[in-house]
Amino acid sequence: MTGPEDEVRAVVAEYEATKKAALAKRDAALRAFHAAGWRAVDLQHVTGYSRETIRQALNPEVRQAVNTSRRKAADTAPRPPADYVSYSDRKPYVVVENLDELHGPTTGTVILPHHLDWSGNAEYLLDKPARLASMYRAVLNEAASPDDLHSWIDRSTLLQLWPQLWLPPRLRRLWEDRFPELAAARNEAA
Numbered sequence: 001m002t003g004p005e006d007e008v009r010a011v012v013a014e015y016e017a018t019k020k021a022a023l024a025k026r027d028a029a030l031r032a033f034h035a036a037g038w039r040a041v042d043l044q045h046v047t048g049y050s051r052e053t054i055r056q057a058l059n060p061e062v063r064q065a066v067n068t069s070r071r072k073a074a075d076t077a078p079r080p081p082a083d084y085v086s087y088s089d090r091k092p093y094v095v096v097e098n099l100d101e102l103h104g105p106t107t108g109t110v111i112l113p114h115h116l117d118w119s120g121n122a123e124y125l126l127d128k129p130a131r132l133a134s135m136y137r138a139v140l141n142e143a144a145s146p147d148d149l150h151s152w153i154d155r156s157t158l159l160q161l162w163p164q165l166w167l168p169p170r171l172r173r174l175w176e177d178r179f180p181e182l183a184a185a186r187n188e189a190a
Contacts, residue, residue, distance in 0.1 A: 027057040034058050088168045094143040095174050099181070101146070102155040110135065112152065116142045136161055140171060158182075163189030 030043055044054045056063035096102060105126060112122045117138045124135040139152045163186045167175075176183035 027060065030054065030057040089170055091168075091170075093141075093171045093174055094146060094149060095178050096146050096149050099155045099158070099179055101150050102153045102158060103150065104139075104152040104154045104157075106154050106157055110152070112138060115144060116148060116152070132157070133161055133165060137165055137167065140165070140167060140175075159185050162186055 033043060040054050044051055107126050109123060109125050124131045126132045143149050162182050
């Protein structure tokens with residue numbers, strides 16, 4: 001019995017086989033034109049292919065050497081250590097103890113302090129939904145203390161925006177683990 005993974009593998013295998021056959025046919029045609037007197041530069045001009053693509057089409061051994069070299073380079077590329085933990089998984093995020101403590105601004109224009117937004121565009125017009133969401137994302141990501149959250153985030157606005165905010169998975173999980181109503185708001189929106 002085949003599962004979805006087997007179906008995906010079959011699609012990829014079919015694509016790779018079709019691609020390989022199409023490249024072989026194209027390369028054979030380009031070699032035939034070259035044998036008939038077309039210069040590589042003429043083939044490049046007419047087809048729009050790069051100089052390297054034409055070179056590899058006319059010399060299959062070159063393509064093989066390039067592909068082998070790429071595979072070797074990929075195999076020897078530096079890899080992170082087995083115990084590597086990405087920055088987003090070790091970054092310290094701040095979460096408040098109680099959502100009722102959040103009484104940040106909800107209208108007007110605010111300018112976030114540099115430690116929360118160093119983008120050069122730290123002015124947010126809260127009456128514009130996209131800018132409001134951007135401000136919440138910045139504050140949630142960069143808050144250094146609960147006071148940052150108390151000063152800039154509003155409870156009801158957070159609940160309203162939560163489903164559409166793009167946040168790192170770990171940050172979202174920390175907040176939703178502490179406040180199930182945020183997870184519920186996201187599930188209701190889905």
